[in-house]
Amino acid sequence: VPLVARLAPGVDEAQVVERLTAVARRMPERWGGSAEYARIMERYRPVVRPLKEELVGGARAPVLVLFGAVVIVLAIACANVTNLLFVRSESRLRDFAIRQAIGAGRKELVRAQMAEAVLIAVGAGAIAVPLAALALPGFVASTPGSVTGMSDAAIDASTLGFAVALCMLTALGCGIGPAVRVTRQATERLRDGQRGSSVAGGWTRDGLVVAQTALALVLLVGSGLLLRSWQELRSVDPGYDTEDLLTFQFAPGEAEGLVGPEVLARFHLDFMERLRALPGVETVGLVENVPLDESVGSVRLRRESDVGEDDEGPLVGRTWTAGDYFEAMGIELLRGRTFADSDHTTELGNAIVSSSAAAQLWPGEEAIGQRFRWPGRDEWYTVVGVVEDVMQYSLRDRPQPLVYFSLVSPTPDFWQFSSPGYVVRSERASELVPEVRELIREVTPSAPMYRVYTMEELVSGSMVTLSFTMTTLAVAALLALLLGLVGLYGILSFAVAQRTREIGVRMALGARAAEVRRMVVGRGARVVAGGVIVGSIVAAASTRALSSLLFGVAAFDAATFAAVSAGMLAVVVLASYLPARRASAVDPIESLRAG
Numbered sequence: 001v002p003l004v005a006r007l008a009p010g011v012d013e014a015q016v017v018e019r020l021t022a023v024a025r026r027m028p029e030r031w032g033g034s035a036e037y038a039r040i041m042e043r044y045r046p047v048v049r050p051l052k053e054e055l056v057g058g059a060r061a062p063v064l065v066l067f068g069a070v071v072i073v074l075a076i077a078c079a080n081v082t083n084l085l086f087v088r089s090e091s092r093l094r095d096f097a098i099r100q101a102i103g104a105g106r107k108e109l110v111r112a113q114m115a116e117a118v119l120i121a122v123g124a125g126a127i128a129v130p131l132a133a134l135a136l137p138g139f140v141a142s143t144p145g146s147v148t149g150m151s152d153a154a155i156d157a158s159t160l161g162f163a164v165a166l167c168m169l170t171a172l173g174c175g176i177g178p179a180v181r182v183t184r185q186a187t188e189r190l191r192d193g194q195r196g197s198s199v200a201g202g203w204t205r206d207g208l209v210v211a212q213t214a215l216a217l218v219l220l221v222g223s224g225l226l227l228r229s230w231q232e233l234r235s236v237d238p239g240y241d242t243e244d245l246l247t248f249q250f251a252p253g254e255a256e257g258l259v260g261p262e263v264l265a266r267f268h269l270d271f272m273e274r275l276r277a278l279p280g281v282e283t284v285g286l287v288e289n290v291p292l293d294e295s296v297g298s299v300r301l302r303r304e305s306d307v308g309e310d311d312e313g314p315l316v317g318r319t320w321t322a323g324d325y326f327e328a329m330g331i332e333l334l335r336g337r338t339f340a341d342s343d344h345t346t347e348l349g350n351a352i353v354s355s356s357a358a359a360q361l362w363p364g365e366e367a368i369g370q371r372f373r374w375p376g377r378d379e380w381y382t383v384v385g386v387v388e389d390v391m392q393y394s395l396r397d398r399p400q401p402l403v404y405f406s407l408v409s410p411t412p413d414f415w416q417f418s419s420p421g422y423v424v425r426s427e428r429a430s431e432l433v434p435e436v437r438e439l440i441r442e443v444t445p446s447a448p449m450y451r452v453y454t455m456e457e458l459v460s461g462s463m464v465t466l467s468f469t470m471t472t473l474a475v476a477a478l479l480a481l482l483l484g485l486v487g488l489y490g491i492l493s494f495a496v497a498q499r500t501r502e503i504g505v506r507m508a509l510g511a512r513a514a515e516v517r518r519m520v521v522g523r524g525a526r527v528v529a530g531g532v533i534v535g536s537i538v539a540a541a542s543t544r545a546l547s548s549l550l551f552g553v554a555a556f557d558a559a560t561f562a563a564v565s566a567g568m569l570a571v572v573v574l575a576s577y578l579p580a581r582r583a584s585a586v587d588p589i590e591s592l593r594a595g
Contacts, residue, residue: 013048013049016046016048017046017047017048020046020048021046024046061465061469061545061546061548061549062465062468062469062472062549064545065222065469065472065473065545065546065549066469066472066473068545069219069222069472069473069476069477070476072215072218072219072476072480073219073476073479073480073483074170075211075215076211076212076215076216076480076483076484076487077170077483078170078173078174079208079209079211079212079215079487080208080212080483080484080486080487080490081117081120081170081174082173082174082175082177082178082208083205083208083209083212083487083490083491084487084490085113085116085117085174085175085178085179086177086178086181086204086205086208087205087490087491088178089113089178089179089181096109109179110176110179110180113175113178113179114171114172114175114176114179116175117171117172117174117175117176117179118168118171118175120171120174121167121168121170121171121174122167122171124167125163125164125166125167128163129155129160129163132155133155136153136154136155140153142468142471143468181204205491206491206527206530208487209484209487209488209491209527209528209531210527210528210530210531210534211531211534212480212483212484212487212488212531213484213488213527213528213530213531213532213534213535213568213572214531214532214534214535214538215480215535215538216477216480216481216483216484216531216535216568217531217532217535217536217538217539217564217565217568218535218538218539218542218543219473219476219477219480219481220477220480220481220564220567220568221535221536221539221543221560221561221564222473222477222539222542222543222546223470223473223474223476223477224560224563224564225543225546225550225553225555225557225560226466226469226470226473226474226546226549226550227470227474228552228553228557228560229466229470229549229550229551229552229553230463230466230467230470232551232552232553233395233396233463233466233551233552234463236391236395238291238292238390238391238395238459239331239332239388239389239390239391239399240291240329240330240331240390240455241329241330241425241455242455242456242458242459243455243456244425244426244427244429245328245329245423245424245425245429245454245455245456246422246423246424246426246429246430246432246433246436246452246453246454246455247290247293247421247422247423247424247451247452247453247454247455247458248421248422248424248433248436248449248450248451248452248453249290249419249420249421249422249449249450249451250419250440250444250447250448250449250450251419251447251448252264252267252419252443252444252447265322265344265407267443268286268322268407268420269322269323269341269344269407271439271443272284272285272286272322272323272422274439274443275422275424275436275439278426278432278435278436278439279428280426280427280428280432281424281425281426281432282328282425282426283323283324283327283328283424283425284323284324284328284422284423284424284425285321285322285323285324285325285326285327285328285329285422285423286321286322286323286325286407286420286421286422286423287319287320287321287322287325287420287421287423288319288320288321288420288421289319289392289421290421290423290451290453290458291329291390291391291392291458292391292392292393292394292395292455292458292459292461292462293421293451293453293458294421295392295393296317296318296319296392296400296402297317297318297319298315298316298317298318299315299316299318299374299375299403300313300314300315300316300375301313301314301316301361301372301373301374301375301403302372302373302374302375303361303362303370303371303372304370304371304372304380313375314360314361314401316357316360316361316400316401316402316403317357317392317400317401317402317403318402318403318404318405319402319403319404319405320404320405320406320407320420321339321352321404321405321406321407322339322344322406322407322420324338325338325423326338326352326387327425328423328424328425329390329423331387331388331390332387332388333385333386333387334355334386334387334388335366335367335368335385335386336352336368336383336384336385336386337384337385338352338385338387339352339384339385339404339406343406343407344406344407349379349380349381349382350381350382350383350384350406351372351381351382351383351384351403351404351405351406352383352384352385352386352387352403352404353367353383353385353386353387353401353402353403353404354386354387354388354389354390354399354401354402354403354404355386355387355388355389356389356399356400356401356402357401357402357403358383358386359401360401361401367383367386368383368384368385368386369382369383370382370383371383381405387404389402390402394462395459395462395463395551396551407420421451424436429454430454433452436449437449465549466549466551469549481568481571485571485572485575488524488527488528488572488575488576489575489576489578489579491527492520492523492524492576492579492580493579493582503516513584513585514584516580516584517577517580517581517584518580519580520576520579520580521573521576521577521580523576524572524573524575524576524579525569525572525573525576528568528569528572529569532565532568532569536561536565539561540556540561543555543556
């Protein structure tokens with residue numbers, strides 16, 4: 001039973017567990033109950049954890065990954081803008097030097113530079129806020145339900161205040177470096193008469209490109225790992241079919257006289273016959289716990305060969321089925337048989353076990369014909385069939401050993417469940433809902449129909465956190481790559497413009513256009529190769545944060561790292577081609593005359 005309580009000052013979780021355990025031990029004596037109930041209360045302990053962990057525990061990993069991706073994209077954008085401001089400032093060195101020569105102070109020049117950076121940041125913010133408002137509904141709709149509070153997300157005054165503050169901080173961060181550095185060099189540049197950029201400035205620009213490349217590579221590697229995990233999950237065999245299956249539940253009410261396990265059992269068996277008569281329905285079954293929708297309980301079974309206390313037997317999952325459940329779900333029967341109608345209405349006491357349950361309960365033996373019973377009860381069950389394992393909780397988990405019981409057996413006062421999950425196989429699975437709902441109204445008007453899904457929806461739901469994180473990280477990675485390419489293009493274009501005279505001299509001395517193109521592309525490739533090396537190291541350390549989301553692939557997957565690195569280098573070579581082509585088209589006569 002979940003309870004919410006505020007802890008008194010000085011009380012920790014261990015003390016709460018201790019006190020709740022003492023209360024639980026006294027409950028059978030105070031409120032009464034069977035000896036089995038007392039044993040259960042002795043065997044289990046209360047679980048205490050912070051409410052924050054309960055609410056956001058499942059969403060912590062995707063939210064942190066998304067936040068990290070946003071920070072990285074912002075850092076790449078800032079590096080890009082800083083680099084472009086460096087380029088712009090260095091191209092205006094003579095202008096700044098002249099201003100200083102006629103009386104302008106460094107502070108005035110820095111303020112002028114910073115004003116440009118602020119205008120750029122404010123303009124970007126003015127565009128970003130409306131775009132965010134347009135994208136927010138779609139983002140909220142695609143967010144997994146495990147991320148609590150997203151339905152209340154809105155762009156309000158606090159959001160706008162944060163955006164304004166962030167714009168000012170990015171303007172300061174992007175503009176202060178180029179402004180201070182360029183104003184410091186202006187006088188020296190005027191005195192020595194140089195027109196090109198300094199070596200230190202070139203190293204700074206190249207370093208920013210390396211940083212952009214490294215950060216973009218981290219995002220690309222992360223999205224690549226998540227994509228591979230998604231592909232691995234899609235290829236998992238859950239032990240049942242996922243197509244053409246409709247699942248739903250409804251609870252027959254006492255108003256229709258449906259009271260008692262035998263009456264309910266007969267009602268559900270008859271209702272399955274009605275479902276089979278619907279057009280397009282192939283097979284129908286029911287189960288207490290639909291895979292990927294509900295969890296199963298556990299029990300320690302007592303085998304004939306066991307000695308000792310009842311509660312020391314092997315722990316396995318248990319659920320109840322009826323109809324053609326195994327056939328409808330596509331769960332393969334390995335040995336023996338499945339349930340017949342007589343198993344659900346008489347006291348035969350038959351059961352079916354999964355292959356892993358058979359291996360755990362009777363290792364090295366044939367499970368068919370083996371008998372077991374529940375702790376504290378005298379009725380024995382006989383195994384009549386063995387079926388393949390199924391993924392009950394998630395496609396990520398190993399199949400749990402599972403025992404299937406018949407709908408009512410062996411004693412009606414012990415086994416019953418009033419609202420099983422129906423499984424209907426039909427090519428019209430997604431179209432059957434209105435017809436099924438009408439059929440339920442006919443037989444039990446007061447019973448609501450709920451938990452209506454197709455198995456494909458349940459499979460998608462089990463992967464929604466991974467899919468959401470993969471999609472958002474991929475978008476961030478592509479945006480980071482685009483920003484990095486824009487930055488690289490700007491730097492190479494500036495370098496070509498600065499070296500126009502040198503390139504003209506080379507071509508006048510006989511250098512071919514292909515050699516000039518290789519020179520420009522080679523510089524871009526060398527700079528990006530440094531970023532790839534740094535990014536691979538950073539990615540190898542940071543992808544551990546994705547471990548809880550990965551499936552079937554290691555956090556350091558050599559194939560993913562190699563593919564992403566090679567792909568980035570190939571894209572960079574293509575991005576470098578335009579500046580290289582421009583460089584190879586330089587007219588030597590014009591460049592020498594301009595020099």
